[in-house]
Amino acid sequence: MSELDRFHAALRPSLRGISESEVRASLEGLESLLEAQPRHRTQLTINRLKFAGEKHGDFSFQPGVNVLRAGNDKGKSSILKLIQFCLTGKNDLKKDVDAWISEVELYFELDGEPHALLADKTGRPRGRLVRLTTIGGTEPGLDPLHGAAVLLEFKNGKQMQRELETFFNSAFGLRPLMGTQKSSRKDSDALLDSRTSYRAYFRGMYINQDLGYTALVTDGMPYGNLFMKVVGMLLGVRGIDAFFAVEARRAHLENLLAKEERYHRRLEESRRRRANGTSRRGRADGTTLQLPDLATLDEEIDRLERYIDELKIERTALYVRATSNDLDSRLAEVTEKLIAFDDIRQQTASHLRGAELDLSTAEQEEAELTTALESHRALAPIQPERCPVCETRIAERRTRATQQAGQCVLCHEDLPDEGGDTFESIVGQRLARARESIEEQRRRLDARRTDLEELGFRANQSLQLKTHLQTQLRSAHQKTADMDREIELETRYLGRLEAERENTARVVSDDTESDTAQLRRRKQILDAVLRHLRTMHADTNERMKQEFAERVQEFCTTIGFPGLEEIRFDAQLKPWVRQHGKVYAFDELSPGEKVRFVLAFYLALAIATAEDLETGAHPGLLLIDSPGKEEMVVRDFEAVVHLLRLIEDRHAANIQVIVSTSVPAVRNATGPDKQVFIDNDDDPLFG
Numbered sequence: 001m002s003e004l005d006r007f008h009a010a011l012r013p014s015l016r017g018i019s020e021s022e023v024r025a026s027l028e029g030l031e032s033l034l035e036a037q038p039r040h041r042t043q044l045t046i047n048r049l050k051f052a053g054e055k056h057g058d059f060s061f062q063p064g065v066n067v068l069r070a071g072n073d074k075g076k077s078s079i080l081k082l083i084q085f086c087l088t089g090k091n092d093l094k095k096d097v098d099a100w101i102s103e104v105e106l107y108f109e110l111d112g113e114p115h116a117l118l119a120d121k122t123g124r125p126r127g128r129l130v131r132l133t134t135i136g137g138t139e140p141g142l143d144p145l146h147g148a149a150v151l152l153e154f155k156n157g158k159q160m161q162r163e164l165e166t167f168f169n170s171a172f173g174l175r176p177l178m179g180t181q182k183s184s185r186k187d188s189d190a191l192l193d194s195r196t197s198y199r200a201y202f203r204g205m206y207i208n209q210d211l212g213y214t215a216l217v218t219d220g221m222p223y224g225n226l227f228m229k230v231v232g233m234l235l236g237v238r239g240i241d242a243f244f245a246v247e248a249r250r251a252h253l254e255n256l257l258a259k260e261e262r263y264h265r266r267l268e269e270s271r272r273r274r275a276n277g278t279s280r281r282g283r284a285d286g287t288t289l290q291l292p293d294l295a296t297l298d299e300e301i302d303r304l305e306r307y308i309d310e311l312k313i314e315r316t317a318l319y320v321r322a323t324s325n326d327l328d329s330r331l332a333e334v335t336e337k338l339i340a341f342d343d344i345r346q347q348t349a350s351h352l353r354g355a356e357l358d359l360s361t362a363e364q365e366e367a368e369l370t371t372a373l374e375s376h377r378a379l380a381p382i383q384p385e386r387c388p389v390c391e392t393r394i395a396e397r398r399t400r401a402t403q404q405a406g407q408c409v410l411c412h413e414d415l416p417d418e419g420g421d422t423f424e425s426i427v428g429q430r431l432a433r434a435r436e437s438i439e440e441q442r443r444r445l446d447a448r449r450t451d452l453e454e455l456g457f458r459a460n461q462s463l464q465l466k467t468h469l470q471t472q473l474r475s476a477h478q479k480t481a482d483m484d485r486e487i488e489l490e491t492r493y494l495g496r497l498e499a500e501r502e503n504t505a506r507v508v509s510d511d512t513e514s515d516t517a518q519l520r521r522r523k524q525i526l527d528a529v530l531r532h533l534r535t536m537h538a539d540t541n542e543r544m545k546q547e548f549a550e551r552v553q554e555f556c557t558t559i560g561f562p563g564l565e566e567i568r569f570d571a572q573l574k575p576w577v578r579q580h581g582k583v584y585a586f587d588e589l590s591p592g593e594k595v596r597f598v599l600a601f602y603l604a605l606a607i608a609t610a611e612d613l614e615t616g617a618h619p620g621l622l623l624i625d626s627p628g629k630e631e632m633v634v635r636d637f638e639a640v641v642h643l644l645r646l647i648e649d650r651h652a653a654n655i656q657v658i659v660s661t662s663v664p665a666v667r668n669a670t671g672p673d674k675q676v677f678i679d680n681d682d683d684p685l686f687g
Contacts, residue, residue, distance in 0.1 A: 007034050007532075014528045018521055026525040030249075033242035041609055042172050044205075044619035045109045045656050051082060053102035064652030065644050065670040068660040076660035080623045082106075083658070084206055086117040087168070088199050089125070089154075089161035107132075110171055116148065124156040129167065165198035173617050174201050177229045177244040196229045204234045206623045207602055231573045235548060236609055236616030238537035246533065250526040257519045259499065304494050308487060315483035318476075334466045341459040348455060352448040359441035366434040545569045548608055555600030558646060560639035561593060575601070599627055599640065603647060603657075610654035620655040627659065627666075637665050644669035 008023060015023060027034065046061045059068075059079065068076045081092045086106035091098065098121070106117045114134065119127035130148035152167055154160035169176065176195045232240040545568075552575075553567040566578035575597070577584045589597065602622055609616025627640055647657060648670050659666060667675050 004031055004034060007536075010532055010536075011525075011528050014531070015525060018525060022521065023525055026522045027246075027529065030242065030245055033245050040173065041613075041616055042111050042619055043109075043610065043654070044172075044621045046083060046106070046621065046658065047109060047114070048107040049079065049083060049086075049105070050107075051101045051104040053100055055097075055100040059676055061656065061658060062674050063656050064674065065648040066656070066658045066674045066676070067667050067670055068658065068676050069664065069667050070662065072662050074662075076662070077625050080206070080208075080625050080658065080660055083623060084202070086119065087164065088202050089157060089164050090199055091121075091125070091157070115151075119160070125160050126155045127160075128153040129164070161199070169198050169201075172201075172619050174198065174233060175241045177233065177241060196233070200230050201234065201617075204230060204602070204605060204618060205621050206625075207598065207627070208623075208625050228572050231605075234605060234609065234616065234618045235573075236544070236613040237573075238540050238544075238615060239533050243530065243533045246526055246529050250523065250530065253519065253523050253526060257516070257523060260516050260519060301494065301497050304490065304497065308490050308494060311483065311487050311490065315480060315487065318479055318483060334462055334469060338459060338462050338466065341455060341462065345452065345455050345459065348448060348452050352445070352452060355441060355445040355448050359438065359445055362434055362437045362441050366431065366438060369431040369434055544613065545573070547612065548604060549575075551604040551608060552597075552600050555604055555643060556596055558639065559596045559600055559643045561596045561600075595627065596639075599624070599643065603643070606655045606657075607647075607651050610651070622655065622657045624657060624659045626661055637663050641666055641669045 008020065011023060012020075045063055048061065049057070049059045051057050055075075057075075057079070068079060070076055075097070078093055078097045082101070082104055083106060085091050085093070086104060087108075093101070102120065102122045104119050104121060108115055108117075114132035115129065116132055117127065117129050119125050129151045131151055133147035152163040154163050168174070176197065229240065229244055549567045549569055553564065556564055556567065561579075563580040564577065565581070568576050568578075570576065575586050577586070577589065577597070586594065586597065602624075606618050606620050606622050609618035610620045644657065644659065644666070645668070647655070659669070
């Protein structure tokens, strides 16, 4: 008896009265999933990353733990993002860094087979993925592309992502598992489908600090069961691909059955209305049709399509009118002008402060000269304190001692005469010059103040214009947004009408009870299949989860998780931690505890699928960006280094870890030949 026959035999007790042929028809296309053949885990190892452009670099990596060490903003995270770009097509580089790099090459191995991704990032990404005959990409002096076979080519970003997803899903044995987003009883069946993409699986290989490290450890991912699907597939949960495929089919069937039952209710209501001679037509304001008649539905659909086309034309015209005055560019010009005004204002204010200081200095000099002149007039017999020629201060006793000499006691210059008239004349001239300087400084000060007032007036006018333009722009955006919402509502209503017409056209006679009964039997079959799948591998999956939890707990203890007593994973694979006698969900842990748990979780996930689980699909590559950058104190990094060293010593042959960090101590996690760091942090990793 085959695995599939045993599966059908297990379903028979719960499906009495339903024929074997109907059961097999309901499960048509799912046979390969239900047989649950163990997949082959493919190991991914990065050998070399090269990039060129305004910045260039060439980095080699080895199995086990590799460390990229440099200061902040030196290019560590960009190297990991370049690897992500080559493996997924997703470009998360910052704009300035992205502009620096035009070409990138990534050399890697899949189960020992060498490959290379070659991409030109100038404009739209374009390039190819090739299989190499040798690992020449890691050996200097050899042509890495000699004898290469082209596996795929791409000419833009979307094509690159699509082609890489197809390739790596096949290489790693990953499936785009189907689940459900929401109920779609009033909308298209397409809204029922939620697919796990390869980029979602890649989150299990990249601990990215921008995502807060927790992408695969909490249920924060959209549409509920996506978290369980990603972790379950990578971990190797038995039967997960069959479970979600059956669940997706059941969701479509349940939606179809709900529409069928709804149609029959409305059909019965229509019959009663016909018997009473009354009927109502639907409108585009959200009122549902009460008379399911094909002609009426066709007429309403045509009318609504014309109305939506008119709305789109009106929306386009509105947008053109709103943007015909170049509001965005005018607003940008006004903003730049305001920035320039502010720069000029600061410069003028600085000149004003300088003028005020000059005026203060001139006024102080005037005051000193006036005081000296008044003192001279009051004490005419006494010589001045300063020489009128060299302006050197003269001690009073020396002045008295040489009062009759007619010379300066310091510079010995002859004085014009021995009286006080010369001094008073010189001081008077200096006082006149000081007063002229004061007047000039006051004029300059008044001019600066006038400039500042005029500048403030012009800036205020520009600010008012900016406010007016912003109001116009917001109004234009609001009007187009209102039109978009109206178009969306009408389009949704059109979708409901089209679904109504589809159901009405399908049910062409009153003899439809058998169709409904058939749908209910199919739903019963799929419900039984889901119940069986939940129990079919329950013992194996529970044992797997327990072993995985124990390894995560071991790594958490190694990394210094305080007070840890137990870790367990529930039916949805969400973690629970017993700490100091209390049970906590992941979100209730402290930031530092979360970082430790996430590191332990990812490392345990990669190692489990590499050594213990034949159904696991994790490729054994981990990119870790700045572990504990904000959350952990310096002494905690000793525990991080200890855990990475343990991984290096025990598991280097099965997984590869590339860690970027600014903490010098982390370099001790691996040998010197696996370290890429710069002692002089003034230089970036990029050339």
